[in-house]
Amino acid sequence: MTIAIYPGTFDPITKGHLDIATRAAKIFEKLIIGVYDIPNKRLLFTTEERVELVRQAIVDLPNVEVEAFIGLTVDFAAKVGAKTVVRGLRATADFEREFEMAMLNKRLSPELELICLMAKLEYQFLSSSLLKEAASLGGNVDDLVPQHVAEALRKKIRSKR
Numbered sequence: 001m002t003i004a005i006y007p008g009t010f011d012p013i014t015k016g017h018l019d020i021a022t023r024a025a026k027i028f029e030k031l032i033i034g035v036y037d038i039p040n041k042r043l044l045f046t047t048e049e050r051v052e053l054v055r056q057a058i059v060d061l062p063n064v065e066v067e068a069f070i071g072l073t074v075d076f077a078a079k080v081g082a083k084t085v086v087r088g089l090r091a092t093a094d095f096e097r098e099f100e101m102a103m104l105n106k107r108l109s110p111e112l113e114l115i116c117l118m119a120k121l122e123y124q125f126l127s128s129s130l131l132k133e134a135a136s137l138g139g140n141v142d143d144l145v146p147q148h149v150a151e152a153l154r155k156k157i158r159s160k161r
């Protein structure tokens with residue numbers, strides 16, 4: 001079976017992430033979305049909440065799963081038997097960082113391949129961080145995230161006030 005992982009912070013999952021997962025799910029027999037469990041990074045949602053938001057977003061994608069992971073992406077890939085890492089690439093924001101990470105991962109695990117899917121035009125400028133900033137300032141971000149994520153964002157921001 002061809003298994004790929006799609007690792008990221010997903011704080012929270014956006015329609016840009018979901019588009020990449022949907023397209024990758026057509027290429028691989030199984031896609032596992034890996035949610036970084038990073039205790040020392042300041043995030044809006046807890047790891048459990050981020051995993052749950054992803055889980056609800058992928059209910060219509062039967063060959064896509066979600067799992068939290070700690071540590072190196074290459075180790076997570078080995079653990080779940082994935083030979084490929086999928087990442088999304090936005091026009092200017094992502095290239096250098098992805099390139100650096102790809103080089104490092106290649107050193108750590110030469111057999112592991114990276115596939116970058118180009119972000120859809122309408123989501124090129126969508127990032128979780130900008131989304132959170134806009135939402136926290138009262139902006140309506142409903143068309144950029146699945147409905148349950150929009151609701152979770154509103155609730156979380158209200159609870160932080």
Ligand code: ADP
Pocket residue numbers: 007008009010011014015016017020086087088089090094118119120123124125126127128
């Ligand atoms: P990370 O902290 O690993 O960058 P993110 O959750 O921000 O985690 O992103 C996970 C992956 O999804 C990365 O490959 C990122 O480039 C990609 N991504 C982020 N936003 C979008 C978007 N709007 N469209 C397509 N891919 C995206």
